[in-house]
Amino acid sequence: MSDLAALIPTLGTATWVLVMIGALVVGLSKTAMPGGGTIAVGVFALALPAKESTAALLLLLMVGDATALWVYRREPDVRTLVRLIPSVLLGIVLGTVFFATVGGDTVRTTIGVILLVLIAVTVWRRRAARVTKAGPVPSATPAGDPSGASPATATPVPAPAPSGPGVAISRAGYGVLGGFTTMVANAGGPVMSMYFYAMRMPVLTFLGTSAWFFAIVNVIKLPFSAGLGLITRDTLVMDLMLVPLVLIGAYCGAKIARRIPQGVFEKLILVLTVVSALALLVL
Template identity: 30%
Template sequence: MTVWGWVLAAIAAASVGVAKGGLAMVGMISVPVLSLVMSPVQAAGLMLPIYVVSDIGGLIAFRRHFDMRVLATALPGAIAGIGIGWAGAHVVPAEGVTFIVGAVGLIFALNALMRPQLSGGQRQPSAARGTFWGVLSGYTSFVSHAGAPPWQVYVQPLRLSALTYAGTTTWFFAVCNWVKLVPYAALGQLSPGNLKAAAVLMPVALVAVWAGLRLVRIIPEALFYKLITWGLLAVSLRLIWQAVA
């Protein structure tokens, strides 16, 4: 890669680390940023090992802060979604999936911002909702590591505490990323070049995990959810633009 390519790769790796430290939406910029200097498929393959290694730091940090009920309702669907993504890898254009992810996130974020009274009530984990949004999250995570908006739609109304939300999100995507290693390897996305570049970038991501963890612990809970919602809005608009550009 060029110098500019390495700069963007470092930014992408740092965004992954911050996401694993608890600010999940930040990680969604990794593939779009890298796609400025390489194909989205190559960018996704380069980022996956960084996600997997960063997951270790996140899991250690949030080993006591997660909601097993939420994971139990969402993970089976997510694994099924990853399988669907693998089966249709050569059929469905990535642009279409990117647009759907952006549209779902945009609708949810606008609803939360314009009608906050509807997002203020607390829901309970649901197998039906968890499976539906889990499938969509797993599928879009497989395509472009963009599973956060569907996950957000399911989890934010549950009104978990900031640490529990961050920890549950970390555990959910850690399992998804481990599962994705198999189809990514089968599709040739874990090339030697991608693995070497990922190894160079991993220290950046691990330092960023610590930074994300510190931010989650000092940000007030109300502000935390506002930042997530605005982050979802910004990322969703970016994904829609990326899909139609």
């Protein structure tokens, strides 16, 4: 028993409480709150030194990825995933170089600013698109609608995804930023949430695509993190102890996600991304 106790990292009570909360948030973020994982980034950064927290969180995120893949294994937009991977790989390489040459505070500030800019641009583009395409609001039930439901009470249907050359440029930009931010601080969730939000994906497609995207990306990141010497015995033991909390969070998130209306889900994405960005700037 004493030999086993010697393997457990010697962390203070407050540190254990913080990393336990972070592990629950990781599980929830993987199955119900894309972008919310950056809250876990802030919590782990409070509990552990910056570089150690990045490695510890990466391993827990991979556990969360496995649960999300099981829950949403039939939901991804495969075409979107394939198109994103090249630019994401470039972002990971850039993030590795950046991570190796600057301090943790600079990393967090840079990512927080990027996220706030992306939020502002995405909201502006969505609002401009609605104004451009807005037409007269019908005053009566549309012909051929046997239910008699009015537009105000009908179930909202996500608008078609945008297309064209601008989308390809936007996709490349989001991919590079997503790879960069996920490599330097495991904070790519809000960036990619903004991209999937802009693509107007239904809730389950959004969650499934996000699950597959980060499962692939985090596996790619692992050798980069190991090469930087970030993964230690203490990190592995601590994460092993936190795995049950990730699974509990993922289970609760999966139950919640299938009951979230599309409109509420989109607002939740925006709010969580703003909170995540501000957390990175002030923590």
